[in-house]
Amino acid sequence: MSGILRPILEKTRRYLAIVILNGILVVFGTSVAVLASELVLRIWTPSSLTDKRVRQSDPILNHSLTPSSSFISKTDEWEVEVKTNSDGFRDHEWPKPGADAFTIAVLGDSFVEGMGVDLDSSFTKRLERGLNHENRDRNVAVLNCGVVSYSPLIEYLQLTTRILQYRPNLVIQCFDMSDIRDDYLYTMISEFDSRSRPVRVWPVMPVEFQNRSHAWWSIKSFIQSHSYLYPLVGNALLDLAKNDPAILQNNIHSGGGAHMMDSTLRYWEPFFKKSQQYISLTSDTLRSLGIPYLLCIYPYGCQVSPREWKEGRSRAGIGPGVYNSAIFRSMKEFAMAKGLHYLDMTPAFKRCSDGTLYFAEDPHWTSRGHKVAADTLQIFLKQHGLLSDR
Numbered sequence: 001m002s003g004i005l006r007p008i009l010e011k012t013r014r015y016l017a018i019v020i021l022n023g024i025l026v027v028f029g030t031s032v033a034v035l036a037s038e039l040v041l042r043i044w045t046p047s048s049l050t051d052k053r054v055r056q057s058d059p060i061l062n063h064s065l066t067p068s069s070s071f072i073s074k075t076d077e078w079e080v081e082v083k084t085n086s087d088g089f090r091d092h093e094w095p096k097p098g099a100d101a102f103t104i105a106v107l108g109d110s111f112v113e114g115m116g117v118d119l120d121s122s123f124t125k126r127l128e129r130g131l132n133h134e135n136r137d138r139n140v141a142v143l144n145c146g147v148v149s150y151s152p153l154i155e156y157l158q159l160t161t162r163i164l165q166y167r168p169n170l171v172i173q174c175f176d177m178s179d180i181r182d183d184y185l186y187t188m189i190s191e192f193d194s195r196s197r198p199v200r201v202w203p204v205m206p207v208e209f210q211n212r213s214h215a216w217w218s219i220k221s222f223i224q225s226h227s228y229l230y231p232l233v234g235n236a237l238l239d240l241a242k243n244d245p246a247i248l249q250n251n252i253h254s255g256g257g258a259h260m261m262d263s264t265l266r267y268w269e270p271f272f273k274k275s276q277q278y279i280s281l282t283s284d285t286l287r288s289l290g291i292p293y294l295l296c297i298y299p300y301g302c303q304v305s306p307r308e309w310k311e312g313r314s315r316a317g318i319g320p321g322v323y324n325s326a327i328f329r330s331m332k333e334f335a336m337a338k339g340l341h342y343l344d345m346t347p348a349f350k351r352c353s354d355g356t357l358y359f360a361e362d363p364h365w366t367s368r369g370h371k372v373a374a375d376t377l378q379i380f381l382k383q384h385g386l387l388s389d390r
Contacts, residue, residue, distance in 0.1 A: 108174030112146025126374035307355030
């Protein structure tokens, strides 16, 4: 019997040895290929990845800007430097707390950060220059707190953990239609305390919430922060998903723009109310500290004119018309019920629209769009007495 089994066992042993050896070679080869790809991407970095030089994972805010860093943002529509100060914001150095300055903190996403324009062309810096020119007897500092893909959930955390230490005299929170979907996704990867207040938004991509293990998220966070190959592969997968039927149908779960076009709240109200909860947390916190607060709403190009954001809107499933979302009307009712200062910039953008306020492909403002935002804000702040010391 042993004579019969011996050759079978020997063949099995050789087969397992070959399988193990091949497995080792595959792992080794894959590791070498990944490391080589990372090295190549760091030496010859494609424009889509250069922003990793200023963007990092964040244990509280999901992602943030790296202090004292810079890169050149380059697309077919712009080439600008993105440079951060020592506090980790796209801005000049901020005045120290207690300095003799009237300080306005502006919370928001990529529109506030100034995607596609030089820092000094952004509306926060235009507003700062305008206020200082108008009020020569005082120093006004407008703090650009904007970060790409921030929304009211993260902005509440940003305010309480990073911004209040600068003792702002006024806080302006900017809101656009992308915030509704962002809040929905970030809520799914957030931790809350016993009073349902957010504690942190875990540092993983919003679409990746399959595993809530802290150890696994830490690994993903490290990879997301340090790997150049990881986002490149992720972007390729997103490109493959562009024709996904759910996206074409403008499903809010997959990033479509139907909530920008719908004149009712029949589908979007549950998502919108989530953003309202986080805005309430921010405004209530500031009210308890005696800090004035302004809720500022601004439109996408498709809510202004058929000439604005003319080329890029179709990729979001948005047609060539002008759309008046019910969400903005409901936001006004919400602000009035809470007694908040409220500014909707849509009428100002419609009055000034000439087809050059937004980039053609990218949805963000051009330098001219930032000027409209700054001028509109400056007039509103003066008219409503929001520039007086507390």
